[in-house]
Amino acid sequence: MSDNEKVTHFGYQQVPWQEKQQKVAGVFRSVAGKYDVMNDLISMGSHRILKRMTIELAGIRPGHSVLDLAGGTGDLAIKFSRLVGETGNVVLADINDAMLEVGRDRLIDAGCSHNTQVAQVNGECLPFEDNSFHCITIAFGLRNITDKDAALRSMLRVLKPGGRLLVLEFSTPTNKALAKAYDAYSFAVWPKLGKMIVNDADSYQYLAESIRMHPDQDTLQGMMDSAGFARTEYFNMLGGIVALHRGFKF
Amino acid sequence: MSLKDQSRSPGLLSTTALATAERAINTALRTDPATAGKLAVHSGRLVAIEVTLPPLAIYALIVEDGVELYHRSDATADVAVKGNPMDLAAQLLDWNTRPGVIGGPVQITGNSDLLQELQALARQLHIDWGALLEPITGSELAQQLDYGARQFFGWARQAASRLVDQLGDYVGNESGLIPSRREVYEFGQDVDDIRMDVDRLDARIQRLRAARSGSNEH
Numbered sequence: 001m002s003d004n005e006k007v008t009h010f011g012y013q014q015v016p017w018q019e020k021q022q023k024v025a026g027v028f029r030s031v032a033g034k035y036d037v038m039n040d041l042i043s044m045g046s047h048r049i050l051k052r053m054t055i056e057l058a059g060i061r062p063g064h065s066v067l068d069l070a071g072g073t074g075d076l077a078i079k080f081s082r083l084v085g086e087t088g089n090v091v092l093a094d095i096n097d098a099m100l101e102v103g104r105d106r107l108i109d110a111g112c113s114h115n116t117q118v119a120q121v122n123g124e125c126l127p128f129e130d131n132s133f134h135c136i137t138i139a140f141g142l143r144n145i146t147d148k149d150a151a152l153r154s155m156l157r158v159l160k161p162g163g164r165l166l167v168l169e170f171s172t173p174t175n176k177a178l179a180k181a182y183d184a185y186s187f188a189v190w191p192k193l194g195k196m197i198v199n200d201a202d203s204y205q206y207l208a209e210s211i212r213m214h215p216d217q218d219t220l221q222g223m224m225d226s227a228g229f230a231r232t233e234y235f236n237m238l239g240g241i242v243a244l245h246r247g248f249k250f
Numbered sequence: 251m252s253l254k255d256q257s258r259s260p261g262l263l264s265t266t267a268l269a270t271a272e273r274a275i276n277t278a279l280r281t282d283p284a285t286a287g288k289l290a291v292h293s294g295r296l297v298a299i300e301v302t303l304p305p306l307a308i309y310a311l312i313v314e315d316g317v318e319l320y321h322r323s324d325a326t327a328d329v330a331v332k333g334n335p336m337d338l339a340a341q342l343l344d345w346n347t348r349p350g351v352i353g354g355p356v357q358i359t360g361n362s363d364l365l366q367e368l369q370a371l372a373r374q375l376h377i378d379w380g381a382l383l384e385p386i387t388g389s390e391l392a393q394q395l396d397y398g399a400r401q402f403f404g405w406a407r408q409a410a411s412r413l414v415d416q417l418g419d420y421v422g423n424e425s426g427l428i429p430s431r432r433e434v435y436e437f438g439q440d441v442d443d444i445r446m447d448v449d450r451l452d453a454r455i456q457r458l459r460a461a462r463s464g465s466n467e468h
Binding site: 061079083086 | 262265266268269294311313314315318320322324325
C-alpha cells in the first residue's frame with residue numbers, strides 16, 4: 001500500500017496518513033496561547049507533578065545533552081536547562097511553530113537561553129547526528145505522531161549509548177471504575193472547558209479521543225522493545241491514566 | 251545512585267509534598283528580594299539532605315529564582331548533610347540546642363563553607379507576610395496580619411526555645427534519663443578505679459602462680 005492510500009486515526013476519525021500531521025498542527029495552533037492554562041484546568045494541576053516525576057527518573061547531570069521532544073511550551077526544558085548547568089545543552093523541539101514560539105519566549109524569560117536551543121523538527125526523522133543526547137523526553141507528544149515506530153527508531157538513533165528515553169503519555173486506567181469516571185470526565189468536561197477558555201471544543205474532543213486510540217502500556221513497551229530500546233519498563237501514574245515509559249540504548 | 255534506586259517508581263504523594271515545600275520556600279524568598287539575591291549567587295549548587303528517620307533524601311538545586319527540590323539526583327552534591335530531622339533542623343535553622351534533646355550530631359560532607367552561607371541566609375530570611383496577604387485581604391488588613399504573624403512567630407520561637415531548655419532540664423536533672431557532666435566524670439573515675447583494681451589483682455594472681463610453681467619445683 002502506498003503512502004497515498006494509507007489511513008490512520010485522528011481521534012476517532014480515519015484520515016489519510018499524510019493529513020494527520022496537518023490536522024494535529026491545527027489543533028495545537030488553536031490552543032498554543034492558553035495551552036498551559038488548559039493543561040492546569042483539565043488535569044487539575046497534576047500534570048506538573050507528573051512532569052516532576054519524569055525529571056526525577058531522567059537522571060540528568062551537569063554537562064548532559066537533553067532533547068525535549070514535542071516540548072511545546074518548554075516547562076520540562078526550563079528544568080533541564082537548570083539541571084545540565086553551564087556545560088550542558090538542552091534542545092526544545094516541536095513540530096509546531098506556534099507552540100515553539102511560546103516555549104522559546106518562556107525559556108528566555110526564565111533565563112535559560114544560554115544553554116538551550118529551539119528546533120522545529122519532525123519526530124519521525126530527527127535532524128540530529130547519531131549518538132547526540134544523553135536523554136530524550138517526550139511528554140504528552142507521542143500520541144500525536146503519525147508513525148510512532150519511525151519516531152521511536154529515530155529517537156534511538158540520536159541517543160548516546162547508555163542514554164535513556166522517557167515517554168510520558170496518557171494511557172489506559174488499570175481500574176474499571178476509574179476508567180468509567182475518567183471517560184465521563186474527559187468527554188463531558190474537557191470540550192466544554194476548551195470552548196470556554198480557547199473557544200475551541202473540537203481540539204479537546206480530539207484530545208479525549210486520541211487518548212483512547214493510543215497504545216496501552218504493554219503495547220507501547222513492546223513498540224519500544226521492537227525499536228531497539230533495552231531494559232524497557234513503565235510506571236503507572238494516577239491509576240494508569242498516565243504512564244511513564246523508560247528505555248535505554250545500549 | 252544505583253540501578254535499583256533508579257527503578258523505584260516515583261511516589262505521587264511524596265512528589266506533591268516536595269512540590270508544595272518548594273513552592274512555599276520560593277514564595278517566602280520572593281517576599282525577601284535581598285536574601286533571594288544572595289541565594290542566587292550560589293545558583294547551580296546542589297545540596298543533599300539525608301534524613302535518617304524516616305529514611306528520606308532531598309536534593310535542593312539552587313536556581314536563579316529560588317530552589318528546586320528533588321527526591322533523587324544523579325549529580326554530585328556540593329555539600330551533603332545527614333542526621334535525624336530535629337538535629338538537622340537545629341543545625342540548619344540555628345535553633346537552641348540541648349544535648350540529649352535536640353541538636354545532636356549531624357554528618358556534613360563536601361563544601362561546609364557553602365552550608366554555613368546557606369545557614370546564614372536561612373537565619374536572615376525575612377518573610378513579608380503583608381506582601382503575601384495584600385492581594386487577598388487588602389493593604390490595611392495585610393499590615394495588621396503581618397504584625398500579628400511577626401508577633402506569633404517571635405512568641406513561637408521563644409516558646410520553642412524555652413521548651414527545649416525545660417525539656418533539657420527535665421531529661422538531664424529530674425528524670426535521670428541523661429547523666430549530668432559530673433555524673434559522667436564520676437562514672438569515668440569509678441571505671442578507672444575498677445580497671446586499676448583488676449590490674450592489681452591480676453598482678454597478685456600472677457605473683458602467687460609464680461611462687462606456687464617455684465615451691466613445687468623444690
